[in-house]
Amino acid sequence: MLIFSKSSEMGFITQFNGKPIMASRKKVFIFFGLGIICLTLAAALIFTDPILAIAKYRTRVAINSRVHDLMKGPVTTVHISVYLFNVTNAERFIAGEDEKLKVEEVGPFTYREDRKFDKLEIDEAAGVMRYSPRFDPVFMPEESIAHPKDVYVTMPSFSMMTSVSMMSHHPYLSRMAFNMLAKQINSKPMVSIEAHNYLWGYEDTLLTLGHTFMPSWIQFDTLGLLDRMYDKNLEYTLEVGAKHEDKFLIKQLDGYAGLRNWNYEDPSERTKCNSFINAYEGLVYSTDLTPETPLRIFRNVLCRMLELDYHDTVTMDYGPKALLYKISNRTFQNGPDKECTCQRGLCVDGISDLSPCFYGLPLALSNAHFLYGGPHLFERIEGLKPDEQKHGSKILIEPKLGVVLGTTFSMQVNIVIGDATYNEDAKRFSDMILPIGYFKIVKPALPDEDKTMMYDMYITGPYLVLAMQLILFILGISMLFHTARLLYWNWVCNGQRGMEFQLCEDEKKMTVVDVDVPLMNKNSELLEKHRI
Structure with missing residues (x-):
């Protein structure tokens, strides 16, 4: 219509x-x-990725950030399990009845390493953070075979064997004087002792005399494996990166971008070996890592950097795809990675000189049980059983945030003995690399809060x-x-x-x-x- x-x-x-x-x-x-x-x-x-952006913000290094708050108090960083090489035929070997020194592994004695960041300072303008690491080891009986005070071992005498080795380079009269002193105070190459005392130090007449008459050199009156490792009188300051792209990358140690113990102060001696190039403490790494990113680990007690090699990508059960690194086989082989540690004359395949970091004592670092070491290291030792599964390394890093998801590696301490033929008691140990014990360093599992963050970032x-x-x-x-x-x-x-x-x-x-x-x-x- x-x-x-x-x-x-x-x-x-x-x-x-x-x-x-x-x-x-x-x-x-x-x-x-x-x-x-x-x-x-x-x-x-x-x-x-907004989820990743939020996660990066939460893990940033800044004043009053979550990372800053965590570092204000003690942080449990790693568990350190100590294994000692108990000598089972000391008397027969010294007497010449056995050709090889027989050892057996005793342990673990496990300690939780609570770490403090003294003098913590975050300089946001410069993009760096400075702190002095302090360590407080706490015994963990639930992860140990027994309390070390309840275990007796027969071990090389630190004071006697290191002194014998050091005196081997001195004139004849000095060596004879040392022999007379050692005989007078009844100092022997082997001691039967509580494991606790061997780890944390015990009174020794030879050491006491050295501390009394040479205090500027021997600044301690007891000597133990962990006692020197956690020397409370040793203080140093680290400067590390605070930006995402260089987070926790070591910039300087006591104001130097390299290791003064290995002549970094001399510009003509500076190499990758003694410089903090791509070096971290192993607590946290920079963000946005790739398999091609070069990484090294530095801990002051190791007296050097440890090279890391990428091996694989592993998917964790709570979501992230972690980069799997292992300590490189090149670490203890003669070559560019350890050339700076050969400056003092000790340049043996399979070990690395520790003496500059331990008061000049003839000590050396190696893989546990001389893993990957040559046959010359085993010629006069029986009982070492290197095993990749037990003594190898595995470092898992979440690449987007640089979070360490897992760390396991082992390092062994050895006494390097020179020409000891001048000493009747120690002559059978002449020119030996004598294993003392090794540390297995394990990072605890991530806290549930961090696992939840990873699950949300990768799955939810x-x-x-x-x-x-x-x-x-x-x-x-x-x-x-x-x-x-x-x-x-x-x-x-x-x-x-x-x-x-x-x-x-x-x-x-x-x-x-x-x-x-x-x-x-x-x-x-x-x-x-x-x-x-």
Whole structure:
């Protein structure tokens, strides 16, 4: 039915049953803008990882950050298990009845290493952090075979054997004087002693005399394996990176970018071996690591850097894909990686000189049980059983944040004995590398809070991000579609698109016409009947 109205001079036919409702320009722009924003955010989520950004923020090094708060108090960094090589045929070997010295492994005696960061300072402007590490070892009976006070061992005498080795380079008269002194105080090459005393120091007449008459050299009156390792009188300051790209990368030790013990102060002697290039303490690493990223571990007690080699990528059960590193076989082989440690004359394949870091005592570092060492290290020792599974290394690092997921490696301490033929009691040990014991260093499992963060970052997070992408994409498309719809009807209605005709000005002359045939086809976009 057509109805002629006096309200306007012209009329038109559209699909509306009433006056067309047209959207304002502002409304159109709002829907268009929201649609573009949603699609842009959806696209941005494809190229960015908000979960990772949040995790990096939480693990940043900054004043009052979570890392800063943790470092203000004691932190349990590693568990150190000590194994001693108990000598089972000391008398027979000294008497010449046995060709080889027989040893057996006794341990572990495990200690928790609580670490403090004294004099902690974060310089955000310079992008560095400075601190003086302090260590407090706590005995862990649940991870030990027994309390070391309850275990007796027969071990090489530190004072006697190191003195014999050091005196081998002195003139004949000095050696004879030493022999007379050692005989007078009844100093022997082997001691039967509590494991605790051997680890933490015991009184020794020879050592006491040295401390009394040479205090500037021998600054201690007891000597033990752990006692020297955790020397509370030794203080040093580390400067490490505080930015994401160099987080905890060692910059300086006591103001030097290398090891003064290995002549870093001399510019002509500076090499990678004695420089802090790519060196970390092994607590945390920089972010965004790749298998090609070179890494080294430095601990002051090791007196050198340990080279790491990438081996594999391992998926952890709580989500992350960790980079698996192992201490390189090159670490104790003669070559560029240990050339600086050969400066003092000790350059034997399989071991590394420790003497500059231990008051000049003839000590050497090696892999546990001389793992990967040559046959010359085993010629006069029986009982060593190197095993990759037991004595090898494994360091797992989450590459995005540089978080250490697991650490296991072992280092052995040995006495390097020179020409001891001048001493009747010690001559059978002449020119030997004598194993004392080794440390197995293990990092405890991640706290549950950190595991949850890893699970969210690698498992839960990606699904949440995908859901956000889909929602934003659907919202964006919907808003742009609605914007197009509004623009279309504005164009149709505002442009007077339809069937136009003249309206009657006189209301009395208005005519109603009944039309049986539809004005427009049913397939048309316009409706069949409209009010005009």
